[in-house]
Amino acid sequence: MTFGARTLAVWLTPAAWLALPALVLEGGPDGVWIGLLLLVAPLLALSISDGDARAAQPARDALFPVVIFLLVAGLLLWGSLVLAGDVAAWLGAPRWQGIGIAAGGAWLLVIWRRAARLVPWLLLAVLLGLAISLVVLASGTGLGPLGAWERVASQPAFRFPASSPWVSAGRELRAGRGHGLLVFEEVHRITAAGPAQIHVRARDGARVSESDWELQAGQSLTLRPGDELTWPPGARLRFEAGKAVPGAPPSGISWADGRVADSSRRWGLLLTLTGGALALIGFGAAGKASRGEMAAVGTALFAVFVWGIGWAVYCALGAPDIFLGGVALERLVRPPSSPAAAGRFVLMLVPAAGLASFFASSVSLRERIGGLDVTGGGEIGHDLGLWSAIIGAAAVASFWPAEPWVLVLMALGLAASTLAPAVLLPPPPARARWATWAGLVGLGIFGALALAGQWTGGGSPGWTGLLLAYPAVAAAPAAAAVLWMARRAVWR
Amino acid sequence: MRLARPALLLLLLAAYPLIGALPSEAGSIRVAGLSALWWYGAVVAPALAWLVAVVLHR
Numbered sequence: 001m002t003f004g005a006r007t008l009a010v011w012l013t014p015a016a017w018l019a020l021p022a023l024v025l026e027g028g029p030d031g032v033w034i035g036l037l038l039l040v041a042p043l044l045a046l047s048i049s050d051g052d053a054r055a056a057q058p059a060r061d062a063l064f065p066v067v068i069f070l071l072v073a074g075l076l077l078w079g080s081l082v083l084a085g086d087v088a089a090w091l092g093a094p095r096w097q098g099i100g101i102a103a104g105g106a107w108l109l110v111i112w113r114r115a116a117r118l119v120p121w122l123l124l125a126v127l128l129g130l131a132i133s134l135v136v137l138a139s140g141t142g143l144g145p146l147g148a149w150e151r152v153a154s155q156p157a158f159r160f161p162a163s164s165p166w167v168s169a170g171r172e173l174r175a176g177r178g179h180g181l182l183v184f185e186e187v188h189r190i191t192a193a194g195p196a197q198i199h200v201r202a203r204d205g206a207r208v209s210e211s212d213w214e215l216q217a218g219q220s221l222t223l224r225p226g227d228e229l230t231w232p233p234g235a236r237l238r239f240e241a242g243k244a245v246p247g248a249p250p251s252g253i254s255w256a257d258g259r260v261a262d263s264s265r266r267w268g269l270l271l272t273l274t275g276g277a278l279a280l281i282g283f284g285a286a287g288k289a290s291r292g293e294m295a296a297v298g299t300a301l302f303a304v305f306v307w308g309i310g311w312a313v314y315c316a317l318g319a320p321d322i323f324l325g326g327v328a329l330e331r332l333v334r335p336p337s338s339p340a341a342a343g344r345f346v347l348m349l350v351p352a353a354g355l356a357s358f359f360a361s362s363v364s365l366r367e368r369i370g371g372l373d374v375t376g377g378g379e380i381g382h383d384l385g386l387w388s389a390i391i392g393a394a395a396v397a398s399f400w401p402a403e404p405w406v407l408v409l410m411a412l413g414l415a416a417s418t419l420a421p422a423v424l425l426p427p428p429p430a431r432a433r434w435a436t437w438a439g440l441v442g443l444g445i446f447g448a449l450a451l452a453g454q455w456t457g458g459g460s461p462g463w464t465g466l467l468l469a470y471p472a473v474a475a476a477p478a479a480a481a482v483l484w485m486a487r488r489a490v491w492r
Numbered sequence: 493m494r495l496a497r498p499a500l501l502l503l504l505l506a507a508y509p510l511i512g513a514l515p516s517e518a519g520s521i522r523v524a525g526l527s528a529l530w531w532y533g534a535v536v537a538p539a540l541a542w543l544v545a546v547v548l549h550r
Binding site for chain 1 (some may be wrong): 497498501502504505508509512515517519520524525526527529530533536537538539541542544545546549
């Protein structure tokens with residue numbers, strides 16, 4: 001497997017690249033920022049680590065980086081398997097089938113020792129699948145990228161198209177997930193497509209009233225601006241065509257301008273993603289990318305970035321119901337109001353690309369960890385018992401609802417807190433063990449802040465909540481400080 | 493030279509939030525249909541990042 005292909009496959013897990021259009025839809029310029037980080041962070045990591053003889057190399061008895069890499073791989077696999085389950089449910093199959101196909105395929109690739117040869121071809125298939133699907137979606141609108149963006153950015157509101165499945169037949173909000181919450185911006189009549197028990201929280205000035213409704217198929221309820229509807233799992237509801245989509249930005253202009261920027265979160269993401277890339281790509285890296293490989297990696301990252309931005313813009317234009325109740329990653333694989341004329345084959349390209357990308361990532365993560373095996377041969381990357389346990393645990397965990405992008409951020413934050421400092425400040429050979437001590441300090445701080453963040457629901461917005469939202473912001477500098485002290489002690 | 497590539501890439505990244513924070517919402521000014529912030533984040537910065545990573549590669 002080439003160094004470039006492995007780098008791409010490790011970095012671009014399906015939960016990462018599919019999050020890009022979702023985040024652009026959700027946050028406009030904030031999503032573009034994350035896309036830019038996904039593009040530049042691996043290039044930055046390759047620039048810092050390649051050809052540098054001092055880049056961190058695991059000591060002969062270093063178990064710590066291998067354990068961290070296994071945890072990171074487990075989190076990344078978990079995120080992708082959650083996504084596989086969600087995609088299956090969105091396409092109308094049970095969640096377990098999506099999880100089973102993805103996890104089963106990854107496990108079969110553990111058995112096949114030459115699976116690494118497949119990675120460049122899988123990545124090529126992913127890029128082709130994404131490119132064709134974007135061209136088909138764009139040609140359906142008859143607008144170029146700039147024209148499409150301009151049209152979206154000048155929409156007075158995002159409204160339900162008549163072709164929406166939430167208008168014609170009615171469907172669930174998110175299959176296999178808990179309750180959903182919709183806030184209505186204008187008067188809207190909803191109709192039950194089957195038996196549904198819904199809860200409505202209505203506001204009338206300062207007065208708030210709560211009511212429960214038991215609707216039978218065909219029965220309707222009219223909601224007013226400001227009303228909140230709690231959508232129970234399994235209930236199928238229909239909406240009115242031409243009415244504003246609850247959960248969508250108020251207008252195209254507000255989407256294009258973005259929310260009031262929370263600059264602290266932007267810097268938190270910068271440190272988490274660049275640190276995560278530095279650790280995943282740079283730590284103990286044996287090879288150096290040639291100029292050709294760098295060009296190939298850069299071009300592939302650029303292509304995925306363009307796909308993500310383009311996919312978001314064309315989805316907002318052709319399928320504005322994608323915003324309903326907040327943008328969910330699985331809807332991006334087949335936009336709800338996608339034109340039927342596109343054909344069944346084309347509609348399956350993005351889900352197929354996601355599966356191919358997951359297989360490439362699972363093989364590359366194993367090879368990456370095998371590269372840290374100082375006994376040679378990379379046996380740890382092919383250990384059937386170990387990887388069966390990791391894939392099995394990730395598959396079981398993915399039955400619980402979790403957000404794939406949050407799991408990706410957690411994996412990158414963990415890597416940034418424990419391994420990235422040693423790439424930037426490699427300890428002197430006489431004190432190689434300090435890399436482990438620094439990593440343990442980073443791990444402790446990251447774990448404590450991540451738990452506190454979960455406990456408090458992510459902390460408050462702004463700089464005060466930054467450490468709970470992005471624990472690597474505190475953990476990585478603390479680990480780096482330990483290494484700096486080690487280096488200073490040796491120089492004295 | 494070894495630090496030039498990482499420094500330039502970091503500079504490209506750091507410019508995005510700075511453009512977003514410009515006074516009078518200068519980042520929202522439309523240029524040829526696209527806002528200045530989107531031009532930078534979706535077109536200029538990715539293209540420059542590719543150039544910096546590949547052309548300055550040794």
